[in-house]
Amino acid sequence: MGSTSSPTRALLRQGWISLAIWIAFGILVEGLVGYRIPALLDDLIRREMFRLAHAHGTLLNIVLIIVAVCVRLELIQIGRLAALGLRLAAVLLPVGFFLGGLWHFRDDPGVGIFLVPIGALALLAAAVSIALSVRHPVEKLQR
Secondary structure, eight states, X not given: OTTOOHHHHHHHHHHHHHHHXXXXXXXXXXXXXXXXXXXXXXXXXXXXHHHHHHHHHHHHHHHHHHHHHHHHTTSOOOOHHXXXXXXXXXXXXHHHHHHHHHSOOSSSOXXXXXXXXXXXXXXXXXXXXXXHHOOOHHHHHTO
């Protein structure tokens, strides 16, 4: 695995580091719920936003790792813009949910939630770009 390209290496590095961070955050959130901490338990907006942050952070960073593996196996090709879109989405979506729950209005998420649609659009653009690069499985198997 010595010839892994720089974008692939960046996807792997961000994927694994961020995955560890969001898993730890999820453990913290579940611990706060388990110990019935009022700051989280009594605040439905905060609890929901934090759970969404954990779920999106964990799953999107798993996607980064999977994409890097697929690139390495030559199942897909990924351009720099698609890689950047994936990496941005893996940050903007969970951080937007986190900030939306950290400081929020009475019944609505805080202004940090505006990062979520930006991240979602980056994710969609990257997914379409990658989908268009998928090679036929028969072609790969016959090599």
